[in-house]
Amino acid sequence: MSDPMEAIKQSFFEECTELLEELEQGLLALQDGSADEETIGAVFRSVHSIKGGAGAFALDGLSRFAHEFETVLDLVRGGRLTLDANSILVLLRAADMLADIATSSAEGTEMDAPVEAAIRAELTDLATSGAAPGHAAPEPAIDFAPIASDLTAFDGEVPAGQPAAPPTGPTQSDVWTIHFEPLPGLLASGNEPLYLFRALAVLGEVGVVCDPTGLPALAAIEMGELMIRWMVTLRPSAGDLTRSEIENVFDFADGLCHLTVSPRRLPGVDVAPEPVAGTVPAATPAPIATPPARRVNASEHRARPQSSSVRVDLQRIDNLVNLVGEIVIAQAMLSQIASEPDRRQELTASLDMLTQLTLEVQDTVMSIRALPIKPLFQRMSRIAREAAQMTGKDVRLVIDGEGTQIDKTVIELLADPLTHMVRNAIDHGLEDAETRVAAGKPRQGIVRLSAAQRSDRVLVEISDDGAGIGRDRVLAKARAQGLVDQNATLAPHEIDRLLFLPGFSTSEEVSELSGRGVGMDVVNSAIQNLSGTISIQSEPGKGTTLVVSLPLTLAILDGMVLRVGEDRYVMPLAAIVETMMLEGADIQHLASGGALVRTHGRYVPLHDLGDLLGRPAPARPAADRTIILVDPGDDANFALIIDDVEAQRQVVVKGLANTMKRVPGISAATILGNGRVALILDSTGLQSLSRVTNRTGSERLAS
């Protein structure tokens, strides 16, 4: 039982993620005022579905919190609680907390109890404020603690006939009686009464009594079928529990059981006025409550966005991507053959066709891997909220272009650097409210997050309308840290680039959010690992914009095929600044044993690529050799001597990771048109390699 159950649970968590996204989206719509009546319904349903699932899987913490959340949302839905900006923030925080609980339930980790309690308290306040004046009794829905202990007692077995504990408040005079009679096939369909009863226990206190009447003779008992019936009494923890809410619990058993749900007044208990008068009259709750609930159910189908998506195992897609890579290679091989004189024309003709087809297949397959950047951006809105709360700044995150599609891997790997940049923008970029007002800006700072596709790259921009980079301070700091020469004069954009230097941080004190000395340099290298680049623009008083340019996919790379001796290497195009002839280049040798070459009025280190890689090529006349200027991304450019730049080509990236450990200076491999493997160079790796092999290399250059 455990294994299939685990799989179903897993899919519940996946569904949970989607529901949480819908929830957050709805709440954000409420926040910026674009919400309609449907929105609050959708928000409510998201939480409700999470609660239902959590109950079925006995995830007590999750279902308990979801229940409290739902209680508040129900008040909103019923028009009994009007949301203002503050209460929406509470709801958003509750949504974040719900997501956290879901994650910790999925991972089986412990929750941060005080934080959870704080948010619970906020929800409770909200719910209490929502109760219309004139109700002396506290809203019973919030008083949830007794249920919690009940649930733990519940663990494992059905407490048959357990006497119900005294009700939590005098207002709870209503008890629902549920007759549940399983039909053949209930168990076979994966239903399990215990889970159903657990789900009921979320709604209130339950007492389960087994009704053995009608049990057939022993010989007639069908193994694997349930022959018994149950009578469940449910004392709701929320006064306005509707019949359909109870029936929802049995959704999956629909058609597999006889179910009668009837309200019953407990004899001998004083009938207190129903806490929410008018909506659910105490005497006959069910008949009136049901119609509106049905309406919601009907609209549910309409409201759910109909995305026609299929979940495909990533492995299958990867296989397909591999195959396409093969086709690309085969086609390149053919191209090579075609360059031979005989039968050239017909070959070229069919090749053109193949090329066209390959491109189309390639595009289609790549697009399967591409996903909208939206979930990532949504995560950022949470990051921004948290950062705003921590810094006490009033921040609005504006998101644009969330439909932009980008490779799944890129999205995953972009999460950390993006988080860092958003936090930075709020922590360092935006001024506090007083400063803003003094500068004639609105109190509320705006951080803009946008994505857009530009040909074969995706640009992600993070901009703030803050004070801009304090260049004097940056320069002073860099000088103090010895990162810049004391007397050097730097252009504004050069000062901005200093932020990407390892170990550089502008913040005066280490804040909880950012500025622990690891900052933009980490972002920078993360972006580079994605074959991306990052640039920074800042205008004093107006704000700062970071532009991250990323490839659409990591599976195919634009590169230059370089030749050193008989070896071929591929250097990512993004890393190459320029190429020049070795002959006539201004090369100087340092006394300490290193060579420099002058480009654009600056001397940069010069290495022989063959030497760096431990594959010294036979000496060749300088006239036949070429220099490429490489930018590993942190502006510490260096130059490499190679024999030739053979071609600019798109290559299919083949990871080395699954076959061997890291190779210095090499990021991956690819397969060239001749079927041979060529190594893809890693500019950052080469740079560190150059520091190790500097001596030997420069000796060769000098000779």
Add this chain to the structure above:
Amino acid sequence: MSETLTQRSADAATTQPPVAPPQSVEYLVFVTRDRKLAVPITDVREIRSWSEPTPLPHAPPHLLGVVNLRGTVLPVIDLALRLKIDRTPAGARNVFVVVEVDGRPIGLLVEAVADIHKSNGEDRQPVPATAEGSVTPCIESLLLANDAMIQILDLPALSLVADDAVERQPS
């Protein structure tokens, strides 16, 4: 070729409890530098003809480099050199025996594939300590077949060292 091998490996896998002498185990026997070496056929993925490897920077000598195995980048090692015998000379019958170690494929350059040896376990013996008193690394046990000695390779030991060598390089 690879398909029949895989098929056979699958069959062998189902009939091979680790310590059960009566059950026979099949070994792929190959020759390198006049020595007969073998690996359980269940570890063999396929046999590839020679193709020029692309050398890896700062790799140990026995790590010849990587070759294209139908779109996968396959590291290949010179088995003779790895066993500290000698560099395998270029030869027309040279092949890569592609074995899978811990789920990762690796190519072993050998001079020729000899045959498939069925062992019921009785002809198998542990490696005796040599004069120096050390157990030969990378050799797991010995087989006696038609009066010839076959050395069974300890595959995990082989490739682990190959990894280390790459890792220890300056980075």
